[in-house]
Amino acid sequence: MKKLINNPEDFVRESLEGMAAAHADLIKINFDPTFIHRLDAPKSGKVAIISGGGSGHEPMHAGFVGMGMLDAACPGQIFTSPTPDQMLAAAQAVDGGAGVIYIVKNYSGDVMNFEMATELAHSEGIRVLNILIDDDVAVRDIYTQGRRGVGTTVLAEKICGAAAERGYSLQQVADLCRRVNLSGRSMGIALSSCTVPMRMSPTFALGAKEIEVGIGIHGEPGRKRMDLMPANELVSMLALSILEDSAYTRVVREWDMDNGKWFDCELVNQPFQRGDRILAFVNGMGGTPISELYIVYRKLAEICQNRGIQIVRNLIGSYITSLEMQGCSITLLKLDDEMIELWDAPVNTPTWRWGV
Structure with a gap:
């Protein structure tokens, strides 16, 4: 490493x-x-x-x-x-x-x-x-x-x-x-471990074709370890775990x-519920290309549309990471008018700047 x-x-x-x-x-x-x-x-x-x-x-x-x-x-x-x-x-x-x-x-x-x-x-x-x-x-x-x-x-x-x-x-x-x-509500997956600088070795071990479903942001285990599958199937697993919670x-x-x-x-x-307005947040864990996050969002948007849930705002990128871990998380937030207005309000930080 x-x-x-x-x-x-x-x-x-x-x-x-x-x-x-x-x-x-x-x-x-x-x-x-x-x-x-x-x-x-x-x-x-x-x-x-x-x-x-x-x-x-x-x-x-x-x-x-x-x-x-x-x-x-x-x-x-x-x-x-x-x-x-x-x-x-x-x-x-x-x-x-x-x-x-x-x-x-x-x-x-x-x-x-x-x-x-x-x-x-x-x-x-x-x-x-x-x-x-x-x-x-x-x-x-x-x-x-x-x-x-x-x-x-x-x-x-x-x-x-x-x-x-x-x-x-x-x-x-x-x-x-x-x-x-x-x-x-949120849920994530890891495709790889991350490496803490003080140790310079992976936090946990995953096989070449294994993933951890429900990973924590510090590398804690999740619900289960399973074989890698196509992105659409992984997104469905995460999205339905959230939507059916x-x-x-x-x-x-x-x-x-x-x-x-x-x-x-x-x-x-x-x-x-059907009719909800939501913010859909597809987050990278630190080592996932933005192109892959858009593949995740593509399927997530399809699932929400099929369930009558309207995505009115979205956020796609690596904003809560686990060093260089490969993987992603999905967060869905039910919005009301007040939350939408406040989300759109001006912000000026090292990471986000809009409306100013």
């Missing part, structure tokens, strides 16, 4: 330094503790949105810091959760007085550390809410309590970022983020700002 790196221990820092040099007009990177924030943060009176997770999934989250999306992002080491002190420092740096939303993927380390950061921020007088993303239909109660958080995270960051930019209150942004999560009830922990404690909240998402 060959990689364009120097010392593997410097991988994350040097990548961030390159990002800072390339996008000095948009972002600033703080080290010790490490976080990326908007150049114009804090914005007085604006709800600040922060997310984060292990590095190796770029452009998520660092590439989405900027106007119309995240105010800050906290990168951990490769596939390792960031620490509570990173999250607290980010909140202190970008809080403009209207409060902070932490958008958290449902992985055990991320959940634990963001919960600790929420308590620390509360003790510092910062109004903060913590919203979980758990949209992966492939597995449940494996590596997480409930479902893993994957592609809907990216969509929530855009939609909620636009809402915060428009002056939504802290509770309004939190309610919207929760609704986006309940409206999205039944109503799902989960209990999540949310933060009570007034009383400074956690409470259990029961949430239910409803299945997709």
Whole structure:
């Protein structure tokens, strides 16, 4: 395995330094503790949105810091959760007085550390809410309590970022983020493993003609391992797993700002139905050519049309990756008028720029 790196221990820092040099007009990177924030943060009176997770999934989250999306992002080491002190420092740096939303993927380390950061921020007088993303239909109660958080995270960051930019209150942004999560479902496949720079060997082994169905973004196993098949059959497997997923009830922990404690909240998402309007997101895992992603989208669009589900927005590209893993994921998000308007709203980050 060959990689364009120097010392593997410097991988994350040097990548961030390159990002800072390339996008000095948009972002600033703080080290010790490490976080990326908007150049114009804090914005007085604006709800600040922060997310984060292990590095190796770029452009998520660092590439989405900027106007119309995240105010800050906290990168951990490769596939390792960031620490509570990173999250607290980010909140202190970008809080403009209207409060902070932490958008958290449902992985055990991320959940634990963001919960600790929420308590620390509360003790510092910062109004903060913590919203979980758990949209992966492939597995449940494996590596997480409930479902893993994957592609809907990216969509929530855009939609909620636009809402915060428009002056939504802290509770309004939190309610919207929760609704986006309940409206999205995802599932992915891996055609190959990825290689963590510190180890320089594959994270897992796949045979020459094997694939992993329902893979996690850190290389966690999915539903099953099987032989490679034509793209149309793979897309059908993923799409139908999402479209035929039944109503799902989960209990999540949310933060009570007034009383400074956690409470259990029961949430239910409803299945997709004929007549729904959706955003279809075909995501590359880092090593998949865009041409192959369009082959995936071609079949996905056909399946949705045959089921009477209207794709009104789409996103095709590698936005939540697993280093150089070959494979893809599909995320379908049920949209309403408000979400469509916020998706279309201006954004200016290292990864996305439109409407400005």
